[in-house]
Amino acid sequence: MRGVYGATSLTVLTLAALTLATPARADRCDDLAKQLKAQIDGIGIGKTAANMIYLSHPAAKALRLGCPSRTVKNEIYGQASARKPSPEFQDLIASAAAIVFTIPKPDTLRGVKRCFGRVGILRGNDIKTRFRRLDMRCTRTKTDASISITRDSSE
Numbered sequence: 001m002r003g004v005y006g007a008t009s010l011t012v013l014t015l016a017a018l019t020l021a022t023p024a025r026a027d028r029c030d031d032l033a034k035q036l037k038a039q040i041d042g043i044g045i046g047k048t049a050a051n052m053i054y055l056s057h058p059a060a061k062a063l064r065l066g067c068p069s070r071t072v073k074n075e076i077y078g079q080a081s082a083r084k085p086s087p088e089f090q091d092l093i094a095s096a097a098a099i100v101f102t103i104p105k106p107d108t109l110r111g112v113k114r115c116f117g118r119v120g121i122l123r124g125n126d127i128k129t130r131f132r133r134l135d136m137r138c139t140r141t142k143t144d145a146s147i148s149i150t151r152d153s154s155e
Contacts, residue, residue, distance in 0.1 A: 029053060029067035032074070032100055036065065040095050059088040061144060065100070072150045074100050079146040085116055097134065097149045107132050108149075115147060 033053045037043045043063075046054035055063040059080075066075030076096050080089045094109035101108070111131035115138040118127045125140045137148045 027067070029065065029074075033065055036096055036099055039099055040092065057092055059086065059092045062146075063092075063096075065096075066150070068153070070153065073153050075148060075150045076100055077146065077148045079144055081144055083140060083143065083145055085145050085147075090116065093147055093149070101134060101149075101151055103132055103134070108134075111136055112147065112149075116145065119145070 029051075030048075030053070033045050033055065036055065037045055040057075042057050042059075044056040046056055048054075051067040051069060053065045053067065055065060057063050060078050061081040062077070062079035064075075064077045066072065066077065068074055076093065078089065078093045078096075080086065090112050091109065094105055094112045097103065097108040097112070098105040111129075111134060114131060115127060115129050115136040118129065119125060119138050119140045127138045129136050129138075133151060135150045135152065139146050
C-alpha cells in the first residue's frame with residue numbers, strides 16, 4: 001500500500017509542477033531594448049555584455065542601456081560626437097529616458113538640456129544633477145560630451 005500512495009503523490013506533484021511552471025520569458029532589460037527600438041526611429045540593438053545592452057543611433061557616438069543591479073534600477077548612457085551636443089542627440093537621450101523611466105518626454109528633455117547647459121567654465125566639465133528623481137551626470141572632454149541617467153534602486 002505504501003508504494004501505491006508514494007507513486008500517486010509523486011505523480012500528483014509532478015503534474016502540479018508542470019501545470020504551475022511559467023513559460024520562459026525574456027529579461028526585462030531585453031524587453032526595454034526592444035521597446036526602445038520600436039518607439040525610436042534609427043535605434044539598433046547590439047551586443048549584450050556585463051549587464052549592458054549596446055545600442056546604436058546615427059545621432060550618438062555611443063549609446064547603451066544599463067540593466068538593473070543592486071544600486072540602480074536602469075541606466076541610459078549616451079555619448080555625442082561633438083563637444084556641444086546636437087538637439088537631435090538631446091532629443092534621443094530624452095526619448096530613451098522617457099521610455100525607460102516612464103516619465104513624460106518634455107520633463108526628461110528639460111532635464112537633459114539643463115544638465116548640458118550647466119557644463120562649462122563656471123561649473124566645470126563634470127556635472128551631477130538631480131531632476132524628477134533621476135540622477136544625471138554630464139561630462140565634457142575636448143572632443144565629445146556624454147550623459148548618464150540613472151535612478152536609485154530605493155526609489
